[in-house]
Every structure is written in structure tokens, then in C-alpha cells.
Amino acid sequence: MTAVSGQDRTLGNRAASATLWGGVNMALGRIVQFATTIIVARMIAPEHFGALAVAIVVQTIATNMAELGATAALARGTGDPDKIAPTVFSIALVTSGVMTAAAIALAPALATAFDDPAATPVIQVLSLTILLQGAGAVPSTMVWREFLQKPRVVVDLCSLVTVLVLVVPMALDGWGAMALAWSRVGGQLVALAGYWIITPKRYAPGFDRTVAAEILRLGMPLAMANLVVFVTLNVDYLLIGRMLDPTALGLYLLAFNLAGLPSSVITAVIRATAVPTFGRLFSEGTLGVLAARFVTGVSYGAFPISAMVIALAHPLIVTAYGGAWAPAGMALATLGVFGATRILVELFADLSVGAGKTGWLFWVQVAWLAALTPALLAGITWWGIAGAGIAHAAVACLVVIPLYVTSLTSVLHTSAWQLLRGSVRPLAAAAVAGACVWMATQGIANPAMALACGLLIGSVLYGLLTFRQGKELVAEIRGLLRSTASGPSPAGIPGSPVQP
Known part of the structure; x- marks a missing residue:
């Protein structure tokens, strides 16, 4: 070799x-x-x-x-x-x-x-x-x-x-x-x-x-897709700025950035290696076999974080930024759902780029923008900045993720269930943990105390509900880290060594 x-x-x-x-x-x-x-x-x-x-x-x-x-x-x-x-x-x-x-x-x-x-x-x-x-x-x-x-x-x-x-x-x-x-x-x-x-x-x-x-x-095609996706992710700013006022736009920007913090961290970690790794794996013919493992790992880490953002939106905003920013709490709660789905969307986009299928990527973004614009108009009209978060979440779940899954199952020669089944348990456990945290913190008047108690309850409950799956993922990560420390090993991502 x-x-x-x-x-x-x-x-x-x-x-x-x-x-x-x-x-x-x-x-x-x-x-x-x-x-x-x-x-x-x-x-x-x-x-x-x-x-x-x-x-x-x-x-x-x-x-x-x-x-x-x-x-x-x-x-x-x-x-x-x-x-x-x-x-x-x-x-x-x-x-x-x-x-x-x-x-x-x-x-x-x-x-x-x-x-x-x-x-x-x-x-x-x-x-x-x-x-x-x-x-x-x-x-x-x-x-x-x-x-x-x-x-x-x-x-x-x-x-x-x-x-x-x-x-x-x-x-x-x-x-x-x-x-x-x-x-x-x-x-x-x-x-x-x-x-x-x-x-x-x-x-x-x-x-x-x-x-x-x-x-x-x-x-x-990738540049055009990037253009469309960033218009998609910023058309809400344009509509809120014109339909509401600069103060509402400032509140929404803060909520959007905070809701997107988990997704930005996780996707940035993935992107540290995703495209070059996926590109090499696709050329070796092994990307389809491993794609479901990537989806499972990302879902396990992403879903509970977004669930906590949703359940603890108000105490999180007030504790971090002060009472003047409290109106951003409703937008943060609705945007938290979008934060979780966005992590999967970004992973699917990287898989598409790694497979060299940038043309299809562009059309997915076009469909996303076409569906999101009327949804935002309706959501902002009815519910203000919170309605923008509802629109984002609905379109991502009902339009964007299904389109990506359809594309990837064809390119990677796998089924939708094989690709997504590992994310079902983390999603259900995160939903249960988030609901319990929300109910448990409703009677706590101090925002900082509510935030601390909620995070503790949510972490413990999610860990218990996903203990077996978490144990398996930790074992995989330890195996990768051991192979990295010890040099060449058959463990980790299969494939021939990277050529000079």
C-alpha cells in the first residue's frame, strides 16, 4: 500500500x-x-x-x-x-x-x-x-x-x-x-x-x-445552489425588515443566530473533513455503505441540543442577553426546530457534493426557496417573528429533507429507511426530554435557575433513553481515536490510503 x-x-x-x-x-x-x-x-x-x-x-x-x-x-x-x-x-x-x-x-x-x-x-x-x-x-x-x-x-x-x-x-x-x-x-x-x-x-x-x-x-451548479440557499436562509430578514421594523429584525437576528448555534458547530465540525472524505469514499464505492452511520451520529448529537433550545428558549435568551431581548424568546423556540433539521440538510448537501452531484443540489435549493417564500409571508403576517421560525421548520421537514433523501438514495444505491433509521430513536428521545424539561421549568421564576435545572434534567433523561445507542457510538469513536493514535489499522473508514 x-x-x-x-x-x-x-x-x-x-x-x-x-x-x-x-x-x-x-x-x-x-x-x-x-x-x-x-x-x-x-x-x-x-x-x-x-x-x-x-x-x-x-x-x-x-x-x-x-x-x-x-x-x-x-x-x-x-x-x-x-x-x-x-x-x-x-x-x-x-x-x-x-x-x-x-x-x-x-x-x-x-x-x-x-x-x-x-x-x-x-x-x-x-x-x-x-x-x-x-x-x-x-x-x-x-x-x-x-x-x-x-x-x-x-x-x-x-x-x-x-x-x-x-x-x-x-x-x-x-x-x-x-x-x-x-x-x-x-x-x-x-x-x-x-x-x-x-x-x-x-x-x-x-x-x-x-x-x-x-x-x-x-x-x-454548486455556486448557484449556494446562492439560492443563502437567499433562502436570508429571505426572512428581507421580509421581516419590510413587514415589521428594524427592532423586530434585530430581535430575530439574535434568535436565529442562537438557534443556529448548535447546527453551525456540528456542521462546521463535519465540514472539517466531510467533502474531501466523502469525495474519496465515493470514488472507492463505499460512501453508500457508510452514509447511514454519518446520519446516525449527527442525529444523536444534534437533536437533544435543539430540543433544549426549544424547551428553554425564554430563560436562555434572558440569562444570556438580558430582559431587553426577551421578545426574541418565541422566535428562538420555533427556530429551534429548524436548527435540528438544518443539521441534517447540511450533511445531505455535503454527501451530494462528495458524490459530485452538484446539479441536483441546485434544484433542491430552488424548490426550498419556492416553498419557503410564501410560507414566510403567511407566518410573519400571522405570528410575527415567531411565524418565520414556524415557516422554516415546516418547509425543511416537509419539502427539503424528502427531496434530499430521494436524491441520495438514488446516487448512493440505498433506501430511505436504511439512510434514516438511525435518527428515529434520537428524535423520539429528544422530543420526550424536551417536553419534560419544558414542563419541569414552568414554575421556576429565576431564568438562570430554570436554565440550569432544565439542562440537567434534559441531559440525564436523554442519556437514559438512548443509553444503548450512545454506548455503541462512543465505542465507534474510541475505535477511530485509537486507530489514529496507533497509526495504520483496519479500523475506521475503509479504503485505500490517500494518494500523494
Whole structure:
């Protein structure tokens, strides 16, 4: 068997190690990010979060279109990076520059479309991160491709600390939403420098027409799918901004971010290794066999967290951010359901990219947007910001997940039951635990006490209800970690070693 860069390590060993360090990275990162949000939320008014929400919508859409999905060809780990990377660099740099200039020029019109003219300078400042991400597209993707999650911990933590160091004095000085925007620019600069330092090999821009055609064949559907999915995940901001007011938008942004915290942590840990691992497994013909195990593991960790967010929405909001943000509690409760489904959706999307089926991915996102827009209009009209969460959850459960399952069962040659059966027990146990926690904390007046008691009750109850399944999952994880520590082993993800 062929060694990899002098190291006799299988794909399973490398993926397990990278996932472990990815988890450490996300845990540290989210702690710092959560602390930053708490600090800032207590220093600025909710309407400033509304202006930031508008800017983030624009920045996110532009960022995910900026490199036209070109990094997917590099990330999958199945091609020669020396041949692919220079062309990817050129595409990312040119398109991100165009997107940055367009966002700055169109900022007044975009802010007006969201009915928040105060967001104009915030959009313009935050647009600078689009260019910075384009400049760092290749080194960050090489770090991802080569499973270099251990040094990435240092880079990402330095970036987050930079944001915290910048945002607090700016917010205290009365900068409002601009404090949030400029601090993100500073953090992105630090991340760019860090990825260039730790990347295994540095590439200069170049261009190969044949390579570009192949890159765009895979990447363009993914870029379009990313565009649609981010419009989908941000159309609620547009509708709330126009149908309600900036304060409601700020409350909703806080609730959406908090509800999405579990999904963002779990999906970020998965994404530390998902696409390059899934791409290699698919090329070996083993992805279909292992997909159900990924779904089971993700469901076991995701569902109880979302259940606790739903059951403890009000005490969680008040304890973390203060009484001024209490109206966001209803939105947080309804968005908690969407947070759980979003984790599965993100995993299914990564499985699709790993299998190279980016065209179908695009059409799933189109169907998602088409179903969500009228659902949001109805939900916001009837129930305000809480109705937006109801709309998200209903469409994800009734439209998006069934479409993904239909696609994946065909591509991976498995059945829907085989793919999803491992998630049934965690779902039922999380629902029971969440209901018991909600009932047990209704009589506790102190929000912090309710939060602490609820988390304790929910954790114990979920652990008891899923004890056998949890024991099996822990045994699998220990096996992977032992194989990682001891070098080559038949345990872990099957397949031949990664080629140089």
C-alpha cells in the first residue's frame, strides 16, 4: 500500500484526527463568538443588529458566489492540486473583486430594499471581507483538503480574538453596527494571513482553459445552489425588515443566530473533513455503505441540543442577553426546530457534493426557496417573528429533507429507511426530554435557575433513553481515536490510503 508523504496513515485515521481537532476548533470558536455576542448585545440597541443583519445578507450571498464554486474541485481531494489550484486562485480573486466593487456601489439600493437606509455604510465596510475571502480561497481550501485542522485551530482562534478585541472598545465608543462590521474585517485579515502561513503549499494565480472548464462544470451548479440557499436562509430578514421594523429584525437576528448555534458547530465540525472524505469514499464505492452511520451520529448529537433550545428558549435568551431581548424568546423556540433539521440538510448537501452531484443540489435549493417564500409571508403576517421560525421548520421537514433523501438514495444505491433509521430513536428521545424539561421549568421564576435545572434534567433523561445507542457510538469513536493514535489499522473508514 502506498504511503502518504512519508506517513503510513489511512483516510480513516486522517479524517478522525481532523474531525477531533475540528471539534476543538469549533468549541473554542463558538465560545469566543458567543461571549462576543453577549457583550455587544448588552452595549448596543436591537436596531443596530438589524442593520448588521442586512449587511450580512449581502455579504453572505456575494461571498458564496464570489469564487463560482471553484474551490469544490480542489476540496474534493481527487485531483492534482498543482494543476487545479492556480486556476482556482485566478477565478476566486477576479470574481471576489468584482463582487466587492458591486456590493459597495449598490449598497444604498440594497439597504433601501431592506427598508433600512442606515445599513448602507455597514454593507460597504463588510463588503471588504468578500475580497479578503477570495484572496484566501486557495490556502484555506488546501488546509481543508489536507485535513490540517490542528494548526487551523490557532488561526481561527486568533481571528475570533481579534474580532473581540476590536468590537468592544468600538461599541463602547458608540460605533453601533459599524463596530460589528469593522471588527469582522479585522478578523478576516488575521485569518487570511494565518491560512497563508499554514497552507502546505503556496500557489500563484494562473489559468488553464481546460482546467477552468472542468472546474466550472462542477463548481457553477454548486455556486448557484449556494446562492439560492443563502437567499433562502436570508429571505426572512428581507421580509421581516419590510413587514415589521428594524427592532423586530434585530430581535430575530439574535434568535436565529442562537438557534443556529448548535447546527453551525456540528456542521462546521463535519465540514472539517466531510467533502474531501466523502469525495474519496465515493470514488472507492463505499460512501453508500457508510452514509447511514454519518446520519446516525449527527442525529444523536444534534437533536437533544435543539430540543433544549426549544424547551428553554425564554430563560436562555434572558440569562444570556438580558430582559431587553426577551421578545426574541418565541422566535428562538420555533427556530429551534429548524436548527435540528438544518443539521441534517447540511450533511445531505455535503454527501451530494462528495458524490459530485452538484446539479441536483441546485434544484433542491430552488424548490426550498419556492416553498419557503410564501410560507414566510403567511407566518410573519400571522405570528410575527415567531411565524418565520414556524415557516422554516415546516418547509425543511416537509419539502427539503424528502427531496434530499430521494436524491441520495438514488446516487448512493440505498433506501430511505436504511439512510434514516438511525435518527428515529434520537428524535423520539429528544422530543420526550424536551417536553419534560419544558414542563419541569414552568414554575421556576429565576431564568438562570430554570436554565440550569432544565439542562440537567434534559441531559440525564436523554442519556437514559438512548443509553444503548450512545454506548455503541462512543465505542465507534474510541475505535477511530485509537486507530489514529496507533497509526495504520483496519479500523475506521475503509479504503485505500490517500494518494500523494
